[in-house]
Amino acid sequence: MGTDQGRNPQIMDFELKTLDLTGAAREKADAVLVLLPQDWKPGRDVISRLAADALKAKALDPKSGKPLACWRPEGVAAPRLILSGVGEGSARKVQSAVAAAVGSLRGAGVQRLLVCLPGVKPAALRSAVQAVRDATYAFTETRTKAEARELRKAVLAVDDAALLREDFRAAVATALGVELARTLGDLPPNYATPTRLAQEARRLAKLPGIRCKVMGEAEIAKLGMGSFLGVARGSREAPRFIVLEYKGAAAAEAPVVLVGKGITFDSGGISIKPAAEMDEMKFDMSGAGSVLGTFRALAELRPKLNVVGLVPACENLPDGQALKPG
16 A cells, blocks of 8 residues: 555555564565564564574664664575664654664665564554655655665564554555655755646645645735735746645534645745855745645545645745835
8 A cells, every 4th residue: 555656656565464573584575674672572483583692692782773784694585684673662763773774775776675563552653664764765856866766665564464554554644745745845946836836736636535726826816815925926936826625524524724835935035035055945835745745645544534725835036026024
């Protein structure tokens, strides 16, 4: 579940599976990552023996999250085995350990990864999914020689997949939404224009349960949004007011309303900002990206509620007719 549905050529799938360490040793994968909480009790399987020996020799710290890599360990089908301690097994510890381990695999040609989470709690599972997605993220749109995402499939192995199925679905949906928001934020401002945000919103409307309306300058003026139009007046980029709707509950039920600031670049207009770090003003649309990312997650989760997303998108630049202070 949880692919990018054609939006991103760097598609990665997640799968949740009931699998113990005995099964993990037999699993076909390019790498196996085993996260061990400090109260973990070893079994008689080959991975347990390796981990127990490493703990005894203090080559593996049960609390640090520092990965211990093994190459072609005897009795393990995958060529790479990574062991990592996660302390008390908290979400923060799991996220840190997964980020470090998966980061160490970059450039190694790993396309299928098995992540073993014995005794995992729901919050830690969500952190593991997000950490895998984050650690393999690669922004490629404006780069001629950017490294593509190598990892194509991540299998999360837990003690009982049925008990964690809904938490897993929420984790994958959230990770997809976060990555959309992150990608939009990484775009340079000549790409992430109001028009581009509107295109992304229309693309979301092709997913289940999502509707989209994009208003231009004339419609925005009819709504009396003079302040918004005043901010846009100094730019050659036309403003857009994006309205997204998700309907998962009865029509009479009041919606949750999300408003995302969509200033795709903010120089400060006539009252221009200092030049230092001016390039980072492209992130003034991060609120808009977050709203779009939320709707990406809603399309996966299909919760029983109504949600409205409002994104006023424009640029704030200096020009002869730009809004003046006071």
